[in-house]
Amino acid sequence: MMTEQTLPITLTVNGKRVAAEVPSRLLLSDFLRHNLGLTGTHVSCEIGACGVCTVLVDGKPVRSCLTLAVQADETEIESILQAAFWRNHSLQCGFCTPGFLMTLTALFRRNPNASDDEILEALDNVLCRCTGYVNIIKAAKQVRDQLSGHMCEQSA
């Protein structure tokens, strides 16, 4: 049996500096949930199929179950803190919602004017087994319209 290797990591999580000593095999998803208590990030399939555990690493959406905590050394992590899908009834059980919100955050930061097709493509990043996606797509388009409307006002 191999002795467990641990390594020091330093990173920023939701704006706070965090330093920790972690086993090399520790997944980023488990580091956020177990070590930091940030249980807003949900873990579902644990093999990268569903996208529910999506967080942003240096602004890019990644599956935190397919990322080692040691790989997040010297990065900036943003994880889910609150949900805003309520208005469109875009969540039923709510389990996958964090993955959707992080994915949309990354998409709209990159392109606040994302087309309907680009929104659809981005949303296939996450597996939802309740809603049938219709209300999630509706909410995403509404957010896009707000963002791009806002952008137009600013540029006018």
Add this chain to the structure above:
Amino acid sequence: MKPPSFSYLRPASLEDAVVALGEAGDDAMVLAGGQSLLPAMVLRVARPPVLVDISRLTELRRIVIDDSCITIGAAVTHNEILRSEELASAMPVLRSAAGWIAHYSIREKGTFGGSLANADPASEWPCIAICVGATVHVAGGEGPKAVEAGEFFLGPLTSALEPGEIITHVTIPRLDDGEIVVFDELAAQHGAFGYVLVAIKARLARNRIQDIRICVGGCGGVPELVVSDAEEFQGAELGDEVAAQIAEIAIQQLEPDGDRYIASDDRRQMAAELIRRNLLKLGSKPGQEKIGA
């Protein structure tokens, strides 16, 4: 559902990575994006005692385009390829094919070199690399070497990489005037593993075939170059009949295994249909873009 224990190394340069991998022994593995390796470790199918993380090595993250070739670093991610305007204008199929790979957040971490090293016969880059005549450049082991993509894939999840070797970059010859490359895939749903993948490189003059290469993925242990010269079809006008003929000839070389979902011959027929459709597309919309973030 957690990976087994391993030692993690993150060397600061390619040189250090080669040394680290050489010292770590035959079972050590290179960690790039980890989007295939980590699921394999979580499922305990792979148990490398040492992982050498190359994902941050700037030497492996370059995209360079010169007059004769396109160079893509091994650690360039699928989304970086998808977003590169330079690549999209030099070879549009690179963007359209990247859009087929998995999902948004997997494409953010998964790498071009990793996909080649993983040698999955149903993944996009191996099929395209063979079709466009790419060369895979490797460091470590007995010294730097260059392997033609057509000789790089030896079987399912098996490549010509020896222990201690790392893919550094891939070179792809620039397209000549009149040459186009298209890629297409049949999958149960977008982002799922493809049943059949087809890449076609062709040169047409007034819709007559001058040159053609067709590579099919997902129909055997490695992507198969089923048509590699135009001799048989030289000068033929590309229409419904010729496209169907080429497709029929192409699939004669395929012997895909049947599985519980798709019988062997059905898979061949899917390949034929995909080839036929894409041959007909050649004249109209080269490098048609897929939507991707």
